[in-house]
Amino acid sequence: MMTHTMRPWMLVLAAGLIVWAGTLHNSFHYDDVHSVVDNIHLRITSFAAITQAIPTYLTDPGTFSIDADKGMYRPLLVTSFALNHLAGTWLGVGGYDVVGFHVVNLALHVGCALLVMWLTGLLGGSRRAGLLAGVLFVLHPVASEPVNYISSRSESLSVLFYLLGVCLYLRAESGNRRWLWGAWLAMAAGLLSKSTTITLPAALLLLDLFVLCRGDLRRLGRRLLHRHLGGWVVAGVYLAIISGNGWLGRSVAQEVRGPWEQALTQMKGAVYYIMLLATPVRQSVEPQFAEQTHFSVEVAGPLLLLLSMVVAAFWLARSACWRALFLLCWACLHLLPTLVVPLNVLVNERRAYGPMAILCVGAGILLASLGMRQQRRVLAWAGCLVLSLLSIERSQTWADEFSLWEDTVRKAPLMSRAHLYLGNAHKDAALHTQDVATRSRHWQAASESYATAYERARDLDLQLRALNNRGGVHFALYSEKRAGGNTRRDLDVAEQLFRTAVEKSPDYADAIINLGSTVLEAARWAKTRQARQDLLRQSIIFYERALQVRPNHYQAHSNLGVANQDLGHLEAAERHYRQALYLHPGDWLTLKNLASVLLLLADRDLASDTDEAARQRLVEAHRMVQRALRLNPAVANGRQVLEAIESRLRTLKERD
Structure with missing residues (x-):
């Protein structure tokens, strides 16, 4: 009692x-x-x-x-x-x-x-x-x-x-x-x-x-x-x-x-x-x-x-x-x-x-x-x-980012940080949305929030983040439209925003990384193999420069993986993807990219008749791409990578 x-x-x-x-x-x-x-x-x-x-x-x-x-x-x-x-x-x-x-x-x-x-x-x-x-x-x-x-x-x-x-x-x-x-x-x-x-x-x-x-x-x-x-x-x-x-x-x-x-x-x-x-x-x-x-x-x-x-x-x-x-x-x-x-x-x-x-x-x-x-x-x-x-x-x-920052913008519309984080909420929603129309609305809302955040920012840090994040929106829009023959307008806008951020603060690692990504994308427009490789190496210089400023930046390692993968340096790509996942285990894009590299390495093993090594890589790749799809069902090419891995596993089973 x-x-x-x-x-x-x-x-x-x-x-x-x-x-x-x-x-x-x-x-x-x-x-x-x-x-x-x-x-x-x-x-x-x-x-x-x-x-x-x-x-x-x-x-x-x-x-x-x-x-x-x-x-x-x-x-x-x-x-x-x-x-x-x-x-x-x-x-x-x-x-x-x-x-x-x-x-x-x-x-x-x-x-x-x-x-x-x-x-x-x-x-x-x-x-x-x-x-x-x-x-x-x-x-x-x-x-x-x-x-x-x-x-x-x-x-x-x-x-x-x-x-x-x-x-x-x-x-x-x-x-x-x-x-x-x-x-x-x-x-x-x-x-x-x-x-x-x-x-x-x-x-x-x-x-x-x-x-x-x-x-x-x-x-x-x-x-x-x-x-x-x-x-x-x-x-x-x-x-x-x-x-x-x-x-x-x-x-x-x-x-x-x-x-x-x-x-x-x-x-x-x-x-x-x-x-x-x-x-x-x-x-x-x-x-x-x-x-x-x-x-x-x-x-x-x-x-x-x-x-x-x-x-x-x-x-x-x-x-x-x-x-x-x-x-x-x-x-x-x-x-x-x-x-x-x-x-x-x-x-x-x-x-x-x-x-x-x-x-x-x-x-x-x-x-x-x-x-x-x-x-x-x-x-x-x-x-x-x-x-x-x-x-x-x-x-x-306080339930989630949307409820928190929508409430904040409503009560404090003049505060830059509120608009910045509301933009982040829209950006994350866009990245996790499969419906094209809904995703487009989120990108538009994110861009507007970042523009407002920049206009109302009174300190350099908020200005830099607003510029960089708005550039990230245009970069994402370019990536989505690239398959349909995009004219590079969004990529050019993104590059200008990233460059403005770096001009304001030469050691701003996030914008340096994103500038490297615009160079990497330019490589995909290159007309000759040599020009493409030169641009990919330039992007690597940007990523390594960012790591000198912030050695634990997972995105720099993840993008180094992409650049090395495009150059055909698969072992280096794998190493950087793994480091990125060590720093940020829940990054669904890096999980999918590492799975795709392991798939390429497994294909090389299959070509040289080292089936057991190929099987180990494919099993790990299968686990990683499944996790990426659980974290974000809208991850680009995730389903295609999963189907390719399962196809190789069936081939190995038939060989046995």
Whole structure:
């Protein structure tokens, strides 16, 4: 039988599982591709391998992503992704089964909710206050991004250890220093998940000053050495590590915006987070939010609101409302790193996750102090129902790329990134569609989205991606029309877009690869064998140049396979196709192309009467082309390659 003490905890657990259960089959999204799906550093298939990989995660920020230039020092987060891959492999559902990743994200969110309950009690709140705080946190729609977006696990994982550190610090008031050591270990784990945990020592200092010492500076001074030194040592060691591995230097060296522009922009940002927490009704993965470069009426309102918060803090101090003062200051402190440090993304929902946990503690204590008469109980249940419905609705938006980015474009039509990713959704749909008319509509929509993304882009990265992807649309249209005697118009448009991207950024690997592909296509128009071979060798130069910039670019290896196959260098083609599949095992086009090369090699074996070698190649080719067709039934020439392989296998059987 459930005890009276356990009932609130089980209610919060049940509420979280019921409201967020619908997220388990939602897809991977945008940054998940480079940090999870394509990240070769996560492909762990045994417990022995994970023990060997962890030291690398702890020392190399590059393991965070397949792209070294997107590396971040978050080794505990990377380890959690690798363990997800290991568990999926061990269970036989595949290392990238999205359900397993969502289960962990949901478990972390529920864990944070339970810690919110514990913290409420440790700060003097009643059992009812803890229940209210936990339910409010676990149901709040702001949690939709950390629950639904796999890469946002960094937020929930770091907040989990952040809250745990504060709880253990408060438990150490009992006199047992083991709790204090636990707080420092929790802080270290939080820092290894996300760098925003760096504010924890300052938060504990505020906790000591306002709650434990009740504003008595002398008492705080006597506690500094034995109660706080450990936290600052952990922070110092962390800073030394990220300085030593180069991640801190690279992060600081990026010039995003000046201090004045950052201050003005984040004045608006602070108000955005307040409104998001208070009225989470128009959430967007890419809010319509612009950089502020000068003081204006648009900044005056947020400035007055922030000044009023400062006045409120002074009033709380004069009124000796120490607990409320601590929670207000702590919420601001938790958000401070993202407000002060200039980042490419101006604002996003997940940054409010930690402050939400803190404010839910205060809200739970406040609501419990008001009593729970019949009318208030009805209002409380109604509030929970509204939050639940908003969270469920928001999770449905995260179901796939179309639902997510169509919603974002509708709510933030001026944001370039929203149009870029909606274009990607249309592009992927076109590549997986067999119906010609439907495919044409998707290509048209993708081209329009990329054009809009380019027009509205304010930074070079988005401009480059929009140009390159729009060129990719025209290249795909050319490839589809080539068999019907296409006049090369789409190919010429694609080449011009790729060249523009390379002119803007000579080291932009994606556009360099695509330029190589236009040269490869030109080879197929060549009138002499020598001209064709010269153009194929030129395309190889482009692909190798791209690999110098990004050594792990699977598409460069895949296209090198195509060029070598056209040159008749079948062994080299096979080698590059296999490397491309190692980097991206689910690339259906490379699977089909490798199957076609194995078919050609098998034909050579059959001609030289080495039947067993031919059989082995054909069996592998058959397996690969079948997998390619399962991944994408519309893969070009897939059925023809499959029929040719099956024909050769029948020939071998007749020989036997």
